[in-house]
Amino acid sequence: MKNIVILISGAGSNMAAIVQAARQEQWAQRLNVRVAAVISNKADATGLAWAQAQGMATAVLNHQGFASREAFDTALMAEIDRFAPDLLVLAGFMRILTPGFVAHYAGRLLNVHPSLLPAFPGLNTHQRAIDAGCQFAGATVHQVTADLDHGPILAQAVVPVLTGDTADTLAARVLTQEHIIYPLAVAEFLRGLP
Ligand code: GAR
Numbered sequence: 599m600k601n602i603v604i605l606i607s608g609a610g611s612n613m614a615a616i617v618q619a620a621r622q623e624q625w626a627q628r629l630n631v632r633v634a635a636v637i638s639n640k641a642d643a644t645g646l647a648w649a650q651a652q653g654m655a656t657a658v659l660n661h662q663g664f665a666s667r668e669a670f671d672t673a674l675m676a677e678i679d680r681f682a683p684d685l686l687v688l689a690g691f692m693r694i695l696t697p698g699f700v701a702h703y704a705g706r707l708l709n710v711h712p713s714l715l716p717a718f719p720g721l722n723t724h725q726r727a728i729d730a731g732c733q734f735a736g737a738t739v740h741q742v743t744a745d746l747d748h749g750p751i752l753a754q755a756v757v758p759v760l761t762g763d764t765a766d767t768l769a770a771r772v773l774t775q776e777h778i779i780y781p782l783a784v785a786e787f788l789r790g791l792p
Contacts, residue, residue: 601635602616602620602634602684602686602687603633603637603678603681603685604633604688604689605688605691606690608644608645609643609644609645610643610689611773613645613648616687616689617649619781629785629788631684634655634681634683635654636655636656636657639674639693640660645689661693668698672698683703685784685788686708687709688709689710694746700742700743701744703742705741708741709742711723711739712772712776714736714754715740720746722765724769724772725765728763735759737773738751739752739754739780739783740752755776
């Protein structure tokens, strides 16, 4: 059985979408894979409570307790590797990763980003898209490389930017699409793993 480990920092709605897709589409039987654990860098992440309520294995590693980014990532790797991940899924995990962390999970590390990459890497993607006068926005699932928000693209979804949109209304429209493309892209990626 292959293991997916999912990292979150907040609401965890993408994580929940993947967990629900795994159940509904019977990934265990059809893809020989399960979501083995959900790990958060924030103890109060609401997605963590959801995962616990589902009876899933969860863990918390607060980055604030560490002297450096490297020290945190080293401890996080140890925590993740307890679950022997074949695939590590970033789902609203709001941390910049060290090169050592990315190298450790090379080829088995995915992220969802709330823009049509390569446009708008980084933060505040929705406000930046509105400010730039974009008529379309969207989300991207990509492989993670050392170059922030620039790895090979696996899936994208496009939404219109509507008159009167705020960052929040646009984010909500994009998020509904993330919930569709992320589980699809994860399943597709798993089919391609040895
Ligand atoms: C999602 O919109 C995701 O694309 C974004 O955070 C949100 C998390 O929502 N990720 C990033 O901005 C990564 N840089 P969720 O916790 O409900 O899945």
